[in-house]
Amino acid sequence: MKIAKIIQLLFFFTAALPASGQEVSDFTEQHYTSDNGLPQNSVMQLRKDKNGFIWMTTQGGLVRFDGTHFVTYNQSNVPQLAGNRIIELGLTGDSTIYFKDTSFKVFSFEQNNQTFVLNPHVRNRAVILQSPREQFDIVRNLLPQDRRRVESLFTAFAAQVIYHQVGSRGDGFLRIGDVGLLYLRNRKVTFLKTFEEAVMSFDKAGTLNSRLYFLGPTGRIACVDSAGREYAVLARTSGGGAPDLGPNSQFFQQGERLFLHTPDTFYELSQPVGGPSNVLICKPVLKTGNIGKVFCYLNLPESGIQVVGTGTNGVYVFKKKQFKTVRIPGTTNNFYSQHLYQNNGILTDLGVVLPGGTITSPPFPLGPRSGILVDKAQHVWTYRLTRYVEERGPDLQLIRKFHSSLAVAELAQTPDGNIWVNTFSGNLGKISGDSIQWLNLPRKVNTFAPAGNSSFWASDGKGLFLMDVGKATLQDIPEMKGREVRAFYYDKNKTLWTGTYGQGYYAVRNGKATALPLDRNGYLLVVHTFLEDKRGFMWMTTNHGLFKCRTRDLYDYLDGKAKSVFYYYYDKSNGFGNNEFNGGCDPSSVVFPDGKFSFPSMDGLVQVYPDSIIDILPDSRILIDKFVVDGKEKPFSNDLLLAPSFNRVEITLASPFFGLPENQLLEYNIKGLDDEWYQLNGSLTITLNRLSHGDYSLQVRKKAGFGRDNVRLLTKNFTVKPFWYQTWYAMLFALCLLAFSFYLVVKLRYHYLTQRKKQLEAQVRERTKQLEYSNKLKEKIALLLAHDLQSPLHFLNLLSDHVAAALEKDRLDDVRAGTSEIKKAATNIHAFVKEINLWTKSQQEGFFLSKRPFPFDDLAKELEEFFKEMLLFKNNSLEFINPGGWEIHTNREILKAVIRNLIDNSNKYTTGGHIRVELDKLDEKYLRLSVSDNGRGMSPAELSKINRRIENVLTTAGIEQSSRLGYQIIIDFVTRLECKLEVESFVGQGTTVIISGILPSQPNSTEAVLTDTAPPNFTTL
The missing domain is CATH 3.30.565.10 (Histidine kinase-like ATPase, C-terminal domain)
Incomplete structure (x- = not known):
């Protein structure tokens, strides 16, 4: 019987050996400590809730992580806590998080993201916390005699109590402290074990398939079944070896899954199907190296993410690298043209990459960016810098070579088997025998792709055209004028996809080109290649990474059924050596018979199996984290009513996402304010200032993945109340006031016109008086002038006669005296007239x-x-x-x-x-x-x-x-x-x-x- 069991074990391990011999995948590591987000570096427990947040407990409080931001809950914002140390973290029945402080008070979160007491005191108990009303106490559920038996195990100090459900609720394993183990069934204790060593501590035991496994002091694994039978367990890796078990090995339970941690490796444990019950298969899932004492572990297979919490080094987030970079040692690894070679290899200008190694001997390396072609007969066509075109057999042995007067850029084969070439200077020719027949064409051909035996899609760097060299016809695509086309892809729907250098990418249907939308960073301005996979996705390389989108989404955009396209972005954190892919060469991508893709980059060939990719999609809910009005938080579970005098509203949002930030874009709109959608900033905070009264609706949306209708939308209605003067009764009062004002204005206008009439009458009277005054004044002036000037003028007349008489008699003294008197009189008259003139002006x-x-x-x-x-x-x-x-x-x-x-x-x-x-x-x-x-x-x-x-x-x-x-x-x-x-x-x-x-x-x-x-x-x- 023992021999049969041994043979069975040997057969099992032999069968398991080839099934899982692959190495542990490579991961990108992100390390967080108190320097970049954590309140404290001891991460004790990890959980993922229903919304996709990762929660962790520390000595500095409870921490929520959404992939980018950390939010800490401690006594500063949860004053009900007894302290900042959180001793337990779990999930309720609907996967809402709950946590316990050092006073054994259990808290959870309500709809307004505010904490509430889920249970006032859970000490020395295993309680299933479904909701505030539905809570199941495992110990109190037992029959009285068994309950007293269990409670007698509790000392004056709080004990760690861990329940593993097996079957119905209330049945299963119950771990008490570090040494106690019970099995419960039908409200009874079926067995009680007390171990001499602390093998029941939190990271030394776990359940798998109705059995409880634990680690002994030396790291050996043992098992206890529901009947209380205890036996040793053999741990074997999927490759046939054994994990490096020791006293520091740990178990981590995650739902029904059980993980083993050795000094630098995590394994997922499973029992062999049809194999012996005392064997555990250990599948390596993560190699970490030395990251310190591990306290907790979280494995998220749906996203390829694994999270490890440590005692002193904070938390590590590991993301699986899903791409592999292939390099040729001793070369620059700056790849351009590549071609499938012998179905499982890649032929490049630097050499050949085969599953068993590389070939870099002559004829390699070829000229940089030189064209490569493997024709239907598997013959290899290349161009050398010596200006020779070479044809080689499948074994790379030279068949023939001939001189080319021009430098060849690309080689392509038409359906009839003819091989065509173009040059860097824009010539197009066909290989005929040992020479090239160059064509005299009206346009340069900088890049081209066969569309038939004599027709080609081509670009001269300034547009796109379809030419038939047999019929000597040329058809321009007007929408592509001025575009430098460098990539062509003709799909099964007879749509030509073209990539340009700096002007985006286009789809040409029925002789018309349509520009496709760009990504938010504009990386798709330069597209080097197009590849479709079996699942209906289009892959595109750029100078800033790799993009994937659903082909159906592209056609929905072209047909006017969608206004945008969801692009999934990959950068070098996924396994590239460099974000810059190469283009301007042909072919610039390769598909292997088994579906694997290969893309040339500036640091190696980036290869991937597109069907095995795990994409981290931004499909989590959009949540409101805080709704703050003038510095005070407001509940937001229901519609909000804001006072009209508010100055500032800050709405903080959250939407957990652990992928690249480029793959999640949140936009918001305030319906009732305008129709524009605005991109959210990195802090995911919306700030609104002084809105007028009325009803508003905050809408936040994001593309949740592929598909034109795959959109997550958050809507929150709120109302800004009017000031009293904006209410209907104020409007009515204003209307009445307006009517009264109109009446008053009419009355005042009438009074004004009456007063104005009186003023005008007074002005008329005043003007009349002034006119009378002026007339009298003129009359008096005339009389006075006649009177006052009469005597001086008469005196002047007499004096003149006297002077004339004296002059006739030669009495010169009398003449002098007379003329002197005439001068005096004239001076007085002049002064008088001057004063009269001055006075007249003043009037x-x-x-x-x-x-x-x-x-x-x-x-x-x-x-x-x-x-x-x-x-x-x-x-x-x-x-x-x-x-x-x-x-x-x-x-x-x-x-x-x-x-x-x-x-x-x-x-x-x-x-x-x-x-x-x-x-x-x-x-x-x-x-x-x-x-x-x-x-x-x-x-x-x-x-x-x-x-x-x-x-x-x-x-x-x-x-x-x-x-x-x-x-x-x-x-x-x-x-x-x-x-x-x-x-x-x-x-x-x-x-x-x-x-x-x-x-x-x-x-x-x-x-x-x-x-x-x-x-x-x-x-x-």
């Missing part, structure tokens, strides 16, 4: 009086000189007094005319008397000018007329036919100077005239500062 409408500073003493000297002889005639004296040496700021000519008239009046009515002109200070701001005499004075009647004229200046009331014209001028001039005139006179005692309100000149002032600027079209003086 005009729009008269502008300019004011400037000037010394008063200079004016006094002029007046003294003017009145010198007149004063002698009346035997009067004139005195000017200016104690402060004042300079005054006013109109000099007007003031001079006023003073001259006042002095003239004093001289007329004073004989043998004294005339005094004094300038002194009135107050802090103004000066005062007084002209006084000791002549005969005025009668009360005359003084009354003058004062009445002063009081009624510019009105007809002040104009009297018998009044003095001099005072008429003086009063008007003083008014124009914006000064005040006062006259005091007593009969026999003389007259005093005071002008107050004269401005002194400011010290250190410049003329530019004091010069008045007259408005245009004004009369100025």
Whole structure:
């Protein structure tokens, strides 16, 4: 019987040997510590929830990881926690995360992403936490006697309790502490084992197919079945060897899967189908090297990702490299043209790559970027830098070679077996015998691809055309004008796919080219090759990586059924040596008979089995993480109502994705604001400022993978309440107010028109008075001029006769005296007329009086000189007094005319008397000018007329036919100077005239500062 078992074991291992002899796949490693996201470097437990987040416990709190961002939950944002240390992490019935703190309080997350207490106290218990209402306590479910038996195992200290369900809920293995193991069935304890060693600790045991496996102190594996039988287990790798077990080996349970960890390798364990029960097959799934003490492990086969948490080194994320880079040692590994060789090899310009090795001996290397062709007979055609075209057999032995006058770029075979070549200078020719027949074509052929025996798709670097060299026809594709086409692919639907250098890629159907959409980074501006796989995907290489999309999606775009295409992007983290693939050569990609693809790059041949690729698609849900209004978080499980006075809304989103960031693009739109879709920033935060009142809908979308309708969409409605003045009742009030305002405006308008009418009537009356005043003034001026000028002119006439008579009698002394008197009379008449002219100007409408500073003493000297002889005639004296040496700021000519008239009046009515002109200070701001005499004075009647004229200046009331014209001028001039005139006179005692309100000149002032600027079209003086 024992011999039979041994034979069975040997047969099993022999059968298993060839089935799984491949090496562990290579992985890209991402390492996270407290330096780049973690709150603390001890990662104790790992779980993946229903939304795709990876959760981990640390000494610094609970951490959520979405592939890019870490979010930490500890006492800073979950104040109910007893501390930052999380001692247990698990999943509820719907795969929602729950966690336990050091006070044994269990928390979970509600719909608003806020924590709540799932269970107030779970200590020394194994509880299945389905929901807040549905919770199943394994121990309390036992019959009373068995429950007491189990509870007696618990000490005063909290014990680790781990339950492994086998069959119905409540049945299975129960691990208590580090040494206790029970099996429960039908609410009873079927057996209880207590081990001497700590073989039941959290990472030393696990279940697989209703058996519990554990690691002994030396690393040997043993098994306990549901009946309590214990036996040793043989661990064998899939290659027939044994894993390197030791005291530090660990088990990690993940659902029904069990993993083994040795010092640097993780294995997935399985039992052999039909094999012995005491054997475990250990399939290596990850080699890590030395990353420190491992505390937890998470394997995600659907994405090829494995996560390892360590005790002191943080967490590691390993992503499977799905591409293999093939290199030829001793070469540059900068590959261009390649061709399938002997069905399982690749022929390149640097050599041949075969499953068993490489060939780099002559004729290799060929010229860089030289054309390579393996024809239907498996003959190899190449071009050498020596300007020879060579034909070699399948064994690479030379058959023939012939000279080419031009440098050959590409070689291609048409369906009839003819071989065609083109040159770097744009010539096209056909190989005939041992020579090339070059064609004389109207266009250059920089790149070409056969479309028949004599027809070719070609590009001259400035467009695309289809030419038939047999019929001598050429058809341009107008949409491709100016495009440098370098790649051609003709699919089964007779669509020509063309890749350009810098202008994107196109599909040509029925003689019309359509541009396909680019990726968001614009890498598809340069496309080197097109390959379709068996699953209906199109593969394209670029200068910045490799792209894949569903061919059906491309046709949906061409047919107008879709507005975009989902591109899946691969970069060198997937196993490339370099992101830059090579093109501009033919062929630039190869498909092996077994479906494997090969692409040339600047660092090796990148090869992949497209059917075995595991794509990490962005198909997780889009979730709202936070909805913050003016710095305060708001619940968002239901529709939101925002106050109208809010200033800022920040919406933080989350959508876990562990692939390349280029493969997940989130866009958002605020329906009710505009129709534009905006790309989300790296922080996945939307910021809104001061929206007007109304209903809005936040929409966030992303392409979840291939297919035109494969879109994830999040919609969240919210309303911004109106201010009180934006409500309907405010609108009604405003309408009523508007009606009242209209009524009020009409009333006010009527009142305004009435008042305006009164104002116009008053203006008419004022104008009438002014006209009367003007007419009276003109009348008086005419009378006064006739009166005042009559005597001087009569005197001049008599004096002229006297001078003429004296001249006839030769009395020269009389002539001189007469002419002197004529001059004096003429001067007086001229001064009088000048004053009248000045006064007349001042009466005009729009008269502008300019004011400037000037010394008063200079004016006094002029007046003294003017009145010198007149004063002698009346035997009067004139005195000017200016104690402060004042300079005054006013109109000099007007003031001079006023003073001259006042002095003239004093001289007329004073004989043998004294005339005094004094300038002194009135107050802090103004000066005062007084002209006084000791002549005969005025009668009360005359003084009354003058004062009445002063009081009624510019009105007809002040104009009297018998009044003095001099005072008429003086009063008007003083008014124009914006000064005040006062006259005091007593009969026999003389007259005093005071002008107050004269401005002194400011010290250190410049003329530019004091010069008045007259408005245009004004009369100025």
